[in-house]
Amino acid sequence: MVLNIGLLGLGTVGTGVVEIINERKDAIKKSTGKSINIKRVMVNNLNKKRDIDISEISLTEDFEDILNDTEIDVIVEVTGDLESSYKYIIEGLNAGKHVVTANKAVVSKYLGEFSSLAAEKNLAFLYEASVGGGIPVIKPLREQIELNEINKVQGILNGTCNYILTRMINEDKDYREVLKVAQELGYAEADPTADVEGHDTLRKLRILSTLGLQGKVTEEDILLYGIGSINSLDIKNIKKMDSTVKLIAEAKKFGDGFTAIVQPTIVKNNNYFANVNMAYNSVAFEGDHVGELKFYGPGAGKLPTANAVLNDVLDIGNNSYRKGNPLKDESLKNLNEEIKGKYYLRVSYINNETNGTLKELANQVLCEDEDMAIITNDMKLSKINSILSGLNLSKDRYFLAKIME
Ligand code: HSE
Numbered sequence: 001m002v003l004n005i006g007l008l009g010l011g012t013v014g015t016g017v018v019e020i021i022n023e024r025k026d027a028i029k030k031s032t033g034k035s036i037n038i039k040r041v042m043v044n045n046l047n048k049k050r051d052i053d054i055s056e057i058s059l060t061e062d063f064e065d066i067l068n069d070t071e072i073d074v075i076v077e078v079t080g081d082l083e084s085s086y087k088y089i090i091e092g093l094n095a096g097k098h099v100v101t102a103n104k105a106v107v108s109k110y111l112g113e114f115s116s117l118a119a120e121k122n123l124a125f126l127y128e129a130s131v132g133g134g135i136p137v138i139k140p141l142r143e144q145i146e147l148n149e150i151n152k153v154q155g156i157l158n159g160t161c162n163y164i165l166t167r168m169i170n171e172d173k174d175y176r177e178v179l180k181v182a183q184e185l186g187y188a189e190a191d192p193t194a195d196v197e198g199h200d201t202l203r204k205l206r207i208l209s210t211l212g213l214q215g216k217v218t219e220e221d222i223l224l225y226g227i228g229s230i231n232s233l234d235i236k237n238i239k240k241m242d243s244t245v246k247l248i249a250e251a252k253k254f255g256d257g258f259t260a261i262v263q264p265t266i267v268k269n270n271n272y273f274a275n276v277n278m279a280y281n282s283v284a285f286e287g288d289h290v291g292e293l294k295f296y297g298p299g300a301g302k303l304p305t306a307n308a309v310l311n312d313v314l315d316i317g318n319n320s321y322r323k324g325n326p327l328k329d330e331s332l333k334n335l336n337e338e339i340k341g342k343y344y345l346r347v348s349y350i351n352n353e354t355n356g357t358l359k360e361l362a363n364q365v366l367c368e369d370e371d372m373a374i375i376t377n378d379m380k381l382s383k384i385n386s387i388l389s390g391l392n393l394s395k396d397r398y399f400l401a402k403i404m405e
Contacts, residue, residue, distance in 0.1 A: 001035070002034070002037050003034055003035070003073050003313070004037050004039040004071050004072045004073050004074070005036065005037065005038050005039060005074050005075075005076050006039060006040050006041075006067075006074070006097070007042070007076045007078070008063070008066070008075060008076065008077045008078060008085075009042070009043070009077070009078040010041055010050065010059075011080065012305075013078040013102050013129070013302060013306050013309065014041070014076075014078045015050070015051060015052055016302035016303050016305060016309075017076060017306045017309055017310060018038060018052055018054075018057070019052060019302075019303070019306070020303065020306050021038060028314070032314065032317060036310075036314075038057060039058070039069065039072050040057075040058045040059070040065060040069060040072070041054075042060055042061065042062070042065070063087075063088060067092065067095050067097075068095075072097060073097060073098060073316075074098045074313055075088065075092040075097050075100070076100045076101075076309060076313065077092075077099060077100070077101040077102075078103065078309065079103065080103065080189065080190055082103075082105045085101070085105075086109075086110055089110070089114055090114075093118055093123055093125065094117070094121070096121065096123070099114070099118070099125050099126070100124070100126045100127070100129075100309055100312040100313055101125075101127050101129075102127070102129035102130055102308070103130065104130040104131070104200060104203045104204055104207070105194075105203055107130045107203075108202075108203035108206045108207055109203075111127075111206075111207060111327065112210075112216075112327055112329075115325045115326065115327050116325050116327075118325070119324050119325035124312075124315070124316050124321045126312035126321060127207070128308045128309070128311055128312050129306075129308035129309045129312070130204070130207060131157065131204040131208060131283070132157065132283050133279075133281060133298050133300045133301060133308065134297050134299075134301075135282075135283065135295045135298070135299065135304075135308075136295070136311065137208070137283045138207070138208075139311075139315075139322075140293065140295070141153075141211050141285060144285070144287050144290055144293070145211060145214060145326060147287070147290070148287030148289045148290055149253075149287065150212035150214070150285055150287050151252060151253045152252035152284075152285065153208045153212040153213075153249075153250070153251050153252075153283070153284070153285045153286075154248065154250040154251075154252075154283075155204075155205075155208070155250075155281065155283035155284060156247065156276050156282050156299070157200075157201045157204040157205065157249050157281055157283065157299065158195055158200050158204070158247060158281070159187045159278075159279035159280070159281060159298070159300025159301065160179070160188040160192065160195035160196070160279070161195055161196060161198075161201070161226075161227050161247040162246065162247065162276065162279060162281065163182045163278050163279045163300075164179055164182060164227065165245055165246060167181075167278075168235050169235055169238070169239065169244050169245065174232075175231070179192060179196065182195075182279070185279070185301065186300075187279050197228050198224045198247060198262045199224070199226075201247055202222050202224050203219065205250075205260060205262060206218070206219050206222060208249075208285070209222075209251035211326060212251065213251060213253065214327075215329075216329065216331055217260060217332065221260050222260040222261060222262060223260070223261040223262070223263070223339070224263075225262065225264060226262075226264075227245075227264050228395070228396070229396050229397075229398065230245070230264065231348075233346060233367075233371050233373065234344075234399050234401075237346070237366050237367070238344070238401075240366075241268075242269050243266045243267060243268050243269060243274070244269060245264055245265065245266050245267070245401055246273050246276070247262065247263070247264055247265070248262070248264075248273065249261070249262045250262075254335050254338065255333075255335055256333055257332055257334060258333070259334075259335050259336050259339050260334075260336065261336065261339060261381075263402050264400070264401035264402070265401060265403075265404050266344055266401050266402065266404060268404070272294070273404075279298060279300045279301060280297065280298060281296070281298070281299025282295065336382075339380065339381045339382070340379055340380045341381070341405070342363065342375055342376055342377070342378050342379075342402075342405075343375070343376045343381070343384060343400055343402055343403060344373065344399075344400070344401045345358065345374050345376060345384070345398065345399070345400050346371060346372070346374075346398060346399045347372050347391075347397060347398045348397050348398070349370060349371075349397060350368070350372045354372070354391055355368060355372060357390075357391060358372055358374050361374060361376045361377065361384065361387065362375065362376060362377070363376060363378075375403065384400065
């Protein structure tokens with residue numbers, strides 16, 4: 001039996017998909033009895049020079065060629081584009097084809113719609129590669145929600161940010177220099193703002209928390225702080241605290257509702273997350289029966305991400321994917337207003353007014369020069385935010401990070 005794939009996109013991940021299939025075709029046939037065949041690939045430009053041999057691949061610039069090909073069983077969507085990928089996924093499912101995607105932006109935005117359409121059509125809509133790169137995390141979470149109430153999902157979900165922060169901390173490298181390397185290594189998004197400002201992490205948290213908390217968690221429900229304004233003084237101060245800094249996403253049940261936030265977080269060097277370095281990711285979730293499960297592995301990059309895509313394809317080929325719509329339509333009460341803790345805050349170009357305001361917040365003053373850094377009292381994040389907006393600071397003038405207890 002042959003499983004025919006229509007591949008949408010031949011960028012970093014699409015190329016990885018072709019490479020792995022070429023290498024593992026025979027082994028897959030031997031162990032599953034099925035041949036995986038890339039029937040056709042949709043690209044933006046037929047004439048573009050590619051890093052892989054495409055002489056045996058049928059290319060097209062027209063999505064209709066894939067949609068109307070009745071022999072294609074599975075659409076593998078690995079474009080980076082949000083609006084056109086939405087159309088491809090909806091039309092693909094409506095045409096009776098299974099869909100696998102690695103596109104976090106489109107999954108985050110339209111997860112509910114895709115999941116219910118796929119369930120209605122008795123088809124698979126799978127998106128393992130959209131969170132945590134090569135780490136299997138969507139499938140295990142999907143399995144655990146059947147037996148557990150998930151109380152918390154937490155993780156380092158962006159390889160680019162983690163790569164930048166690790167090299168800044170360990171090698172005192174400059175932010176711009178390491179971001180450039182992360183782009184060259186194929187970790188960063190086409191527009192790396194999505195990585196460093198935290199949007200990519202937010203989308204992944206939206207996917208994990210919608211599944212995990214079993215209710216409506218929208219992108220707007222998640223508070224977002226990126227790493228874009230971190231500087232060498234912050235790195236110096238954090239190291240003096242025997243700590244490191246990570247961009248951590250967390251959604252958890254809280255009171256009669258939930259909280260959800262993506263924020264730079266200062267963690268002691270002996271904390272589990274401190275040892276998740278470079279482009280590695282880690283996702284933890286806590287079920288009331290199973291307890292806390294932690295997943296660790298490569299969070300970005302061509303082959304790990306393509307591998308996750310192909311795990312989904314094989315689950316379709318083996319008919320071993322979970323059926324039905326795993327999402328619930330229940331409204332959840334957002335209690336982000338209640339988020340509190342101790343925070344590291346550095347503000348640049350201090351004047352007397354700012355100095356006085358920061359001192360009122362401070363449990364400890366780390367330095368007070370032209371740049372001032374403090375550790376705040378244990379307090380509500382909303383209070384810190386209203387003070388910062390009262391000071392009228394532009395985003396690049398301060399860096400705020402939660403101190404993990
Ligand atoms: N730009 C993403 C990251 C790719 O750095 O994690 C993997 O989703």
